[in-house]
Amino acid sequence: MNLENISSAMCFGGWHKQYLHDSAVLGCRMRFAIYLPPQAARGDKVPVLYWLSGLTCTDENFMQKAGAQRIAAELGMAIVAPDTSPRGEGVADDAAYDLGQGAGFYLNATQAPWNRHYQMYDYVSRELPALIETHFPVSQRRAIAGHSMGGHGALICALKRPQDYVSVSAFSPIANPVHVPWGQKAFAAYLGEDRQQWLQWDACHLLGQVQQIPPLRVDIGLADGFLAEQLKPEALEQAARAGGHALQLFRHPGYDHSYYFIASFIEEQLRFHAAHLDC
């Protein structure tokens, strides 16, 4: 079987596990983490929340720092955390933290050298869910969430494939990448200079294109140093309003961009998803 279990740890009565597998879409070996709540060991098919992490992260950051397993164990929800880019010696990279390995931006690259491996959108929205649903005791009910670059990823997955996710949420998402430095740098590299091609990977643009979206919740910290320059939640708010879509946007005074913020409100986001995942 194309799944190599490399770690297992009991956590809140369920199991945190890491696996390696050969990704056909990415053309490299990938690691992901899954949290299986106690209900899964009892044979129940549990729904899955996909979590997409931010710049520089791997599958580990959320699982180690968010404190999500306590609530997932109570709710009977699996959580899957992929890596944030293709990885390995043969995979294109850049010395900067915000391009290349650790910074895949959850899109399908069209430009060399990135297009050979950087197909993270297809990986997280198609290949990985199919793998998870084949090999683990999970249902086909999926929700998606993420942080920062991963918040952008969660939004575009849910807006491009609204039929595949029952709900979507984000902490501090890069909500309007075509208009901010992180997004412009990555999109120019991965997608080329034709900015028309960028729009299909921009949550604010997609909100004006799609008819119906899954229930959507966003949490931002008002002491987040990236808020005005890189995240642009007000653009998301305007785009949702213009598109006639509901957005639950929660502004939290005093909180920054860190996992201390995520840990403080992950319970609220998981309960939001649980209401739609029927768990």
Added chain:
Amino acid sequence: MNLENISSAMCFGGWHKQYLHDSAVLGCRMRFAIYLPPQAARGDKVPVLYWLSGLTCTDENFMQKAGAQRIAAELGMAIVAPDTSPRGEGVADDAAYDLGQGAGFYLNATQAPWNRHYQMYDYVSRELPALIETHFPVSQRRAIAGHSMGGHGALICALKRPQDYVSVSAFSPIANPVHVPWGQKAFAAYLGEDRQQWLQWDACHLLGQVQQIPPLRVDIGLADGFLAEQLKPEALEQAARAGGHALQLFRHPGYDHSYYFIASFIEEQLRFHAAHLDC
């Protein structure tokens, strides 16, 4: 003031902060972390739990991975996490993970070159609490807890200074260091070859010396790969029984030595301390 604030993040309505300071006892610059619950910002003097981490850790592991702030915020308890050894270029070190920097074993070294800086017992039990009680809105009610090497540290602090701590707990402590490889290696280096000198740093020995001990809780995972060779909870149990001391020892099937185990039961340990800290 001899305190340099180097990070602040809101967490569950309170604040996680890191500080640098010059330690007179250790003769080097040290970093510690403190979680101040919301009650502290309102001017209440809150009690303090000191958390001692295990081999290779810094002040960060517990604060990032245990999920303790949620409960501390509810209870109105501050948490202080020191580093696990003296640090810096001028501080003796060893290439091994279990000796030198990151592995101070919370004792006062007597042997060169270690004795110049490795006085972690005096640091965590005297210098640091005095600093915390001078500069933060905390009461003088102290509890102490730790993991692995830090579980050993918490036990010896509470057994050597039972009047200073209202309660003590440990996850997976090195409970009988004089009889296990980790302890024997460190004690030989820090304390020399006279094994009589080692006994005053061994929790099992101290349990036979002390008249009264603070309420004591220990949690161990039965799938912990270090259990039989390095931790020896049964020796602790026997020593407590022989000394006439109460020990609440909880054995958890399936759990290992990791922070996934700590996260799963930190709420129980914090509520145990809260009952004695009157918070």
